[in-house]
Each structure stands twice: as structure tokens, then as C-alpha cells.
Amino acid sequence: MTDIKNFKKVLLYMPKGISSAMNKISTENTSRINEIRLRINKPVSVSSYGKNYFVTENGGLTTHKSLGIVVQKNDINECFRAICDYSLHSYTKEISEGFITLEGGNRVGISGTAVLNGNYVETLKYINGINFRISGQVFGCSEKICERLYDVKPVSLLIIGPPLSGKTTILKDMCRILGEKYKISVIDERSEIAAVYHGEAKNDIGTFTDIFDGYPKGEGITSAVRVMSPEIVICDEIGGKRDCNAILDSVNSGVKFIATVHGSSVEEVLKRRNIADLISNEIFQYGVLLGSGSRIGEVMEIKKIV
Template identity: 40%
Template sequence: MKTKDELLKIFSLKLRIILGKLQINFDDLQEIRLRVNCPLLISYKNKEYFVSEEASLVGNPSQGVLITKNEIKETMEYISNYSLYAFEEEIRQGFITISGGHRIGITGKTIIQGNFIRGIKHISYINVRLAHQVKGCADLVMPYLINEKTKSIYHTLIISPPKCGKTTLLRDIIRQISDGSPYLEGMNIGVVDERSEIAACYMGEPQNDLGIRTDILDCCPKAKGMMMLIRSMSPQVIAVDEIGSREDIEAINYVISCGCKLIATVHGSSIEDVKSKPILGDLLKNRIFERYIILSNINKVGQLEEIYDSMVTRIY
């Protein structure tokens, strides 16, 4: 199994053996967390489990295999191919993206220079987030995002609590806009991937399929990236993940004033939740977005709950 093989090689030898014996479907594995002096923890099918020395899933933390400082150190050596210096910029951001698009979050003691983080040392916590591209997951929402009169895309905001599939949905919307479909001709789309989660670029190459007409700015701040794409790549659509800052809003207004369509996501549980946020609330009041997609994980991750138009009238 490709996912399993990609993952196992980044862990210490001891953890590699234990994880390799797990009787699970690695395609349903979401996270693997290593915390120094704490038991090995995984997220599997939306539930948390500890992993025992015997490679079984257990609920009691005292039965979980204990992660030592050496396990962390050895794992980081494999992740970085024995050259943490080569990943200095990524470490400064707090994560490393590896082959397959899997993202390794790291924390420890930050090294501060002025107002900037120069790096992280004494790494003691690792979170391996597995990349899962679900092609076709946007099939249900795409007809609601297409303006039949102009044969274009509506400005769209995806609203979702954490871990409810908003980035997965955004990724497939991007792919379908880029490649085109029987309902919409393919469009040039620019993606600002600030945290390398959408495209999951590894050495400049996207590990996820975002389509044939997609240009990606990896590890670039959203506000700066949106303006750079407008000036350099002439996109018809721009896609960003997790908007929220005042700078983001100013860049969004610039994008829209240039005639470019926008697809974005934001953390929230409902339209009312987003309205109550000081900066984001103005976007709704000014009717910047023409479609709102609400997700939840009540029955499953990525559960489509509702779709609203610009007047906040429910259309799904």
C-alpha cells in the first residue's frame, strides 16, 4: 500500500515496526501524534486510539507505547534525511511537507529574533497529518457554484468547523474548475497555499491533483499571494484556505475589484457564527460572496449541511 510505505519510512525503527504491524486500513488513518514521554496516539476513522507495544489499538493511555526523546530525534532524522538545516525555512513555519503530500507539524522551543521566529530547536512534539485527496467529493456542490448566464463561478465561501473536510472540498472544487466539466469550461485558477495543505507541494511539485490550469503559490501569506497572482498569472479564479485577518479582507476586495472570482474557506459552525466575527461579518453584510457552503461532521467528515445564496437564502 503506497500510503503505508510512504509513512513507515519516516519513523524511528521501533515505531516503524509497531506501526507496520497495525491491522488497520491506512487510507482511513488521519493523524499520528508523537509527544515526548507520552503514549503514541493516532486518529483513525475520526476516533483517537493509543497504540500498544503489541501493535494493537487501545483506549487506556497506560497501555500505549511511550515516546522517548530518542524516538523523536530519530524520526526527525528520517523526515529530514539527516539534514534539518535543509528544511530550515519549513521548520520556521512549523511544518514539513513530505512525499505524498503528508504534512509533519512540529513544535518545541522557538528561537526568536526580533519579532520573527528564526527556528525551532529541542523538537519534542510531532503531528503527522495524512493527505487524503477525495476526487469527486465536490460533485454535489458544483452545480450550485456555476453561474449559467455568465458561464463562470460564483464567489464562494466554505464555512466549516475544524476537521470537517473544508480543505478536501476546496481541493476538489479547484480541480474541477481547472480541468473543466460538461457544465463549465476549464478556467485558469491561482491557489495561494499558505500552509501547503491544498496542493501539498513537495520540492515544488504538488502531491495533490489540482487540475491542468492551476498555478500555485506555496508557503506564501494569503494577502500577499492573492495580489501576486493577480499581477503575474492573470487568473480567472483565486482559491485560498482559512481567511480571517484584516489583510486577507483587503486582498479579497482587491481580487474582486479586478474581476477575478474567489473561492475561500473559513472556520465556523454556521452563517450566524461567521456574521458575529468582527472582520468577517463585514463580508456577509456587504454581500461579497454569492454562495455559502456549510459543512459539518455530524454523520461523516465533510457532511454537506446547507448552501445559501448572496441574500443568505437557503438553496440546498
């Protein structure tokens, strides 16, 4: 279920005409929306339990494109400036990476034309699309996992699911529950787990949890293990070579890892080269598969993998 307060917060960054229509959406429908997308010359769309709808002027949700509010170029430009707090140079790094994290952990994805410096994206110009992902905590959603796997001692766990399956939501709740029992370091590269804003965590992530906010995962893992002696390191969306190498380098410290990874099945994920290296070194003992669509966030399978 969507955090209504966070939904209302993201509307503050939108042009008046669009935000006015979004404010008219019923509470019941609002509670199910996890993404809001603005694209130039296309209708405003929202995602709800894996399905896409267009937003009408009176706040209705429809599958008929012709009834949706059309986003103009000026709407995108106004929204983009507001997201950057009217100071684009202050968000150069975030813009180059294609996302900005707002208060409350709401993440904004940005698409446009890349300005390259060699092989690297230096910034974006001609912004053409903005995607708001609504953050929130679902208290108790990870209890089944925590009770089954973490009652006696920590284990290493991969949380697997397709996009928008609730992986990060499960991760937040595991932080909250396990952070009352174990020493945890959260590597929060995109400020989505702890929702740090101006140095303060807005989400409840447990008493014994330390936050490495904005760190690239590889550097964050290395620093956390070196300076905080955690029992568990938690991070979102692993899979890159640097992430996996940092995890491998930390294995001798005895720390356990909880991480998410995109995938449609445990077996499919285990075939990927970098993940396979972690499994062959017995880094992760268990995999949890989450449902999608109408079964978002539902634990479909808990499987021992080593």
C-alpha cells in the same frame, strides 16, 4: 478515506519500533486514520473520524493509555531529523512556522520551545511533539457543491467547518473539477492543495490551474490576480487581516474566490470582524458548512449569504 500510500510514506520518517507497529495496523483501520501524533513520554496516538486511539505494539488501536507504545525523547529527535532530511538549516523557515510539508502533501506540525527574535519566532528547540496529517484526494466529494453553484458561472464561496472536517479535501476536489472549466490560481501556502514536491504537483488539480506554491496568502493573491488573470482564486484557511485585505483589494478585478475558514456555523463565521468586512463588500455569495466526527466531509448546508 485516507490515502494508504501517503500513510506508508510518513512511516518512513518514524523510528523503527514505532513504524513497525504502525505497519501492523489493519488496512481497514489505516484507511480511517488522518493524524498520527508523537509526544515525548506519551503513547503514540492516532485520530480517526474525530476520535483518538492509542497504538499497541501489535498494531491494535485502543482507548487504554497503558497499552500504547510510549514515545521516548530519542524517538522525537530521530523523527525530527528525518523530517528535515538531516539538514535542519535547510528548513529554518518551516521550523519557525511550526510545520513542514512532505512529499505527497503530508503536513507535519511541530511543537517545542520557541527561540524568539524580538516578537517573532526564529526557530524551535527542545522539540516535544510531532503531528503527521495524512494527505489524500477524495475524488467526487465536492460534486454536489460544483453542480449546484458552478454550472453556469463562477461564484465566491466560503467553506466552513471545524478542524479535521475535510475542508482542504473538499478544496482539492473543487480544484480538480473546476480546473477543467475555469482558469484557476491556487495560493498553496502550505503545499497541501497541489502537494507540490520539488516543483511538481502530485495531486490532480485540473488542467487550467496555476499554482502559487509556498506564497503567503496575501502576496499570492495579489500576484495571481496581477499576472495570471484567473477567474477563480482558491486558498486555504483565510481569516487574517492581510489575507482579507488582499481579497478586498482584488474585488475590482472581477475574480471570484473559494476559501476555507474554521468555524462551527455559517452565522458564527460571519460575525468575525475580518470576514464581516468581506461580506459587507459582497465578496462571498455562498457559504458551505461541513460536518465533523462521523460526518467528516459531509455537506451539511449550502447557504446564500449575500
